[in-house]
Amino acid sequence: MVSINVAQLLKAPTGETRLFTFDEGVEGFAPELVLAGPVRGQCRLMKTTRGILATCDYRAQVEVVCSRCLVDVVVPVASHLEEEFHPSVNIRTGEWIPETEEDQGLRIDEHNVLDLDDLIRQDILVNIPLRPLCREACQGLCPNCGQNRNTGACRCMAEEEPQLGRLGEVLERERQRKERGA
Numbered sequence: 597m598v599s600i601n602v603a604q605l606l607k608a609p610t611g612e613t614r615l616f617t618f619d620e621g622v623e624g625f626a627p628e629l630v631l632a633g634p635v636r637g638q639c640r641l642m643k644t645t646r647g648i649l650a651t652c653d654y655r656a657q658v659e660v661v662c663s664r665c666l667v668d669v670v671v672p673v674a675s676h677l678e679e680e681f682h683p684s685v686n687i688r689t690g691e692w693i694p695e696t697e698e699d700q701g702l703r704i705d706e707h708n709v710l711d712l713d714d715l716i717r718q719d720i721l722v723n724i725p726l727r728p729l730c731r732e733a734c735q736g737l738c739p740n741c742g743q744n745r746n747t748g749a750c751r752c753m754a755e756e757e758p759q760l761g762r763l764g765e766v767l768e769r770e771r772q773r774k775e776r777g778a
């Protein structure tokens with residue numbers, strides 16, 4: 597989990613900062629994603645008048661499927677996040693602070709733990725290309741036999757040509773006949 601106890605920072609004066617790095621293993625971090633490597637990054641936490649501003653940079657590698665040929669592809673994701681988290685309890689009195697719309701769900705929990713997992717997971721999802729490609733010039737699959745055209749031409753191509761050739765001949769004869777008729 598990319599989380600940190602910010603009790604001390606919440607008591608600090610506005611503008612105080614704290615840095616931390618993280619290196620999350622592949623296991624369990626994001627069940628909806630297939631990670632091909634750890635999620636690594638660093639965050640700077642700054643005490644603000646309302647809470648804590650988290651500024652993070654991270655890198656991840658996500659395994660996806662090529663949208664044309666369906667082979668597995670590892671897509672690198674590098675991103676920058678900046679969000680303000682608000683406390684859910686008053687650090688001095690321990691009093692519960694009701695959630696408001698301004699919080700946008702970004703709340704530091706009642707144990708003063710700031711958890712960045714959800715934010716990073718959502719950000720990774722947003723940064724994965726909608727139609728990933730294994731390579732720019734991916735030839736895709738043959739719609740007829742399903743052969744991966746990147747690994748070689750299939751028999752469909754070889755069979756199509758003579759058919760087109762015959763059609764060409766028919767059209768050519770038709771054209772010549774019309775010419776003679778005219």
Ligand SMILES: [Zn+2]
Pocket residue numbers: 662663664665666667729730731734735736
């Ligand atoms: Zn492909």
Ligand SMILES: [Zn+2]
Pocket residue numbers: 738739740741742743750751752753
């Ligand atoms: Zn084919």
